[in-house]
Amino acid sequence: MTVSLAFEILYKEYYVRVFGLARRLLNSTPQAEDATQEVFMRAYRNFKRYDSQQPFWQWIATITNNHCVDLLRKRSRGQKLFGDEEIELELLESPGIHSLTALIDAESANALTEAITKLPDKYRVPLVLAYFNEATYEQISTDLSISRTHVGVLLVRAKQQLRAYLEDSGLKRAQS
Amino acid sequence: MTHLTDLQFSLYADKALGDRELNFVSQHLESCVQCQASRDDWIAEKQHIVIALNTDDAATASIPPAPKFTKRLSMRDFAIANVLTGLVIWLAQFLWKTLFGELIVNTFSRFAFPIPDVYGLLVSAALYLSQEGATMIENYLGFVVLCLVAMSLIWLVHLFRKPRSTLAFCFVVAVSGGLFTPSPALALEHRHDENSVTVAASETIDDTLVIAADTVIVEGTVTGDLIAVGERVIVNGSIGGNLIAFAETVTLHGEVNGSVITAGSSVELSDIVIKGDLWAAAGDISFDRESSVRRNMTAATEMVSVAGEVRGDLTVFGETAELSGTVGKDFEAFSGRVNLLGNATVAGNLRFRTNDEDKLQKSSTATVGGEIEFLPSSSKSEPENRYFTGDFYLGQIARLVSAFIFGVALLWLFPALRDESLEDGIDGLKTAGIGLVTLVSLPVIVLIFAITLIGLPLSIFGFFSWLLLVYTAKIVLASVIGQQLLGATSSHDSLLLTILSGLVVVIVAVNLPFIGGIINFILTIIGIGLIVRFLLDYTAGLNGQRGSS
Structure with missing residues (x-):
């Protein structure tokens, strides 16, 4: 079996997962489709570097993360993609909002999915890596080139933002 | 009582707290009912997010056809x-x-x-x-x-x-x-014939002229350079540029504005004016009294006879040098015998590298303006220990640099060679065996091929391949040694360092006194074995791929 034929099988097996990850990271279906194709091409070209002792998903997920973060960095046009750690830490001190569980009970579960798509890149990316890709804080900090504490702060901020979105949408519904 | 922060709750829910922080948070949670409730909320919240992210509709997305997986042409x-x-x-x-x-x-x-x-x-x-x-x-x-x-x-x-x-x-x-960008005009004319080519006296060639023939006769004028190759070359005309002539017999007259480089069994220069340098290598060289070199003359020959004028330095390598003309500057002889005949004149110094001063014969009318120095001939001196000479170390550095450049290019072109390794001593012995068989058998096969006419080109190709193999062997082995030294499982990231360190070891080893030769041989056969193994694996891989597809 040729390498390209073997790779087509891997493509069919992992396309959905790679696409799902890319879509979550980029928050755009067309961009995720392009990114997924590019990720598989990169994986094919660098296949000799793949360590077969490692799960394939872990390897291709890393390529996906790197490629998508690169795209997001280009999209941010030179600004710090993940903000400043100090500023984010200060934002944590803002008064707490209702717990997400209570809000979700009041809203539909789909509202949370929608709220995630509304998160800014700097909160959504670590959230996806942590809870979709099941990456550890250490892995995320390496992939995104930020400190471990910064990862933790961004995740808390992401959750706070989600609560704020859900509360806001709940209020709007109540008013209507 | 101070309660836990959002950051502590989040890290706790994500199981990302450090040991000390975890102890603190756990102790606090045991005694704080309010924080226990918050903790449960944070954990539930995480679960909600995980579920929301994993209930993505990507699972139902259709898979587009796979792109054509091809590698970029690097x-x-x-x-x-x-x-x-x-x-x-x-x-x-x-x-x-x-x-x-x-x-x-x-x-x-x-x-x-x-x-x-x-x-x-x-x-x-x-x-x-x-x-x-x-x-x-x-x-x-x-x-x-x-x-x-x-x-x-x-x-x-x-x-x-x-x-x-x-x-x-x-x-x-x-x-x-x-x-x-427009290419420069090709100012080159070439003539060739199996018998003879003649440039007539009335003819003027405005380009550089290249002639190849059995007999070359140039009577006319060449404004550019003249390159003549044949069994007999005769130049009587005027050459505007340089003259390069290789033939069994070279006879030069006339005028050359540039320099002359010539080689053959016999070189005769008569009634010629050379405005540049003269470099001549031949069985015998004669330079008659009507001839003149405006700059320096260097001759390598068994017998040189200089009757004309050399305005610069005269340097002679060979058996016998006879001077009856004039030398404007110094005369240096690396020859067995020097004869200064008749009115021979050396305006500068005469340096004669000999161990026997009687080898200089000087007529009473010959004059040397400067000093006559006798310098010991290096060929007669005691053999010097090569390890105490600068040339040895310079040579080894040059060897290292050239092998390094060649090795980097080779492993860049054929990166799979970097994966070659020697597992253990037995593997090394097997590889050396393969190398020895190749080293011996290839020239034999080449020789057998050379016997048949059809195989002659193949045998030439085979011979050069064998030379290349011998040269490449130690470089490939150096890469393996470099990997072992640096402890790298793969040399992809440190190619330059790997080759350099391996080559240093190899070059030092092959230059060790007494055992260097043996080591050189062993390293060569192991290296050849590695290359042969690589070629066999590569061919087998190709066949396997072809078979499976």
Whole structure:
């Protein structure tokens, strides 16, 4: 079996997962489709570097993360993609909002999915890596080139933002 | 009572707290009911997010057809393609010319193998190159240009897709510049004939002239350089540039505005004015009293006779040097005997490298303006320990640098060679065995091929392959040694360091006193074995791929 034929099988097996990850990271279906194709091409070209002792998903997920973060960095046009750690830490001190569980009970579960798509890149990316890709804080900090504490702060901020979105949408519904 | 922060709750829910922090948070949670409730909320919240992210509709997304998985044409592939194409073109032309043009026709017509003399061979080679070489080089260059055009088109497409691709932009600009810059006019005329070529006295050649023939006679004027190859070269005319002549017999008269480089069995210079330098190597050289060299003369010969005028330095290597003319500056002789005859004049010093001062014969009327120095001849001195000479270390550094450059290029072109390794001693012995068999058998096979006419080109090819194999062997082994030294499982990330460290070890080892030769041999056969193993694995891989597809 040729390498390209073997790779087509891997493509069919992992396309959905790679696409799902890319879509979550980029928050755009067309961009995720392009990114997924590019990720598989990169994986094919660098296949000799793949360590077969490692799960394939872990390897291709890393390529996906790197490629998508690169795209997001280009999209941010030179600004710090993940903000400043100090500023984010200060934002944590803002008064707490209702717990997400209570809000979700009041809203539909789909509202949370929608709220995630509304998160800014700097909160959504670590959230996806942590809870979709099941990456550890250490892995995320390496992939995104930020400190471990910064990862933790961004995740808390992401959750706070989600609560704020859900509360806001709940209020709007109540008013209507 | 201070309660836990959001950050602590989040890290706790994500199981990302450090040990000390976890102890603190756990202790607090045991005693704080409010924080226990919050903790449960944070954990539930995480679960909600995980579920929300994993209930993505991507699972139902249709899978588009797989793209065509192809590897990009890298610069390495491009270089290999060029080298291979060049080889194929060269080999095809060589085979065509050798098999059908020369060897077969000659053999069937004569039923004997002519043994050409060195000048015959030289003339044949010059003729062959002048007839076929230009076309061959043009073909190859044409192919290279075609490749460059194709590459630039591909990169142009790439440029449109990725406007910030600076490298692509530079490449396209460079290639376009190269293609559209008008090429310089070819100021070269060449003439060739198997018998004789004559440039008549009335003729003036305004270009550089290249002549290859059995007999070359130049009576006219050449304003550029003259390059003449043949069994007999006679120049009587005027040469505007330099004169380069190789022949069994070279006879030069007239005027040369540049320098003269000549070699042959016999070189005769009479009534000639050379405004540049004269470099001559021949069985015997004569330089008559009407001749003059405005700058320096250097001669390597068994017997040189200088009766004319040398305005610069005269340097002679050879058995006997006779001077009856004048030397404007110094005369240095690395020869067995020096005779200063008649009114010989040396304005500067005479340096004679000899261990026997009686080897200098000086007539009473000969004059030396400076000093006569006798310097010990290096050939008669005691053999020096090579480890105490600077040349040895310079030579080894040059060897290291050239091997390093060659090795980097080789492993860049064939990266799979980097994966070669020696598992253990048994593996090393097996590899050395393979190498020894190859080292011995290849020349034998080459020799067998050489017996048959059809196999002659193959045998030449085989012989050069064998030489290349022997040279490459220690470089490949150095890469393996470098990997072992640096403890790298793969040398992809430290190619330069790997090769350099390995080569240093190899070069030191092969230069060790007494055992260096043995080590050199062992390393060579192991290296050859590694290359053969690589080639066998590669061929097997290709066959396997072909079989499975």
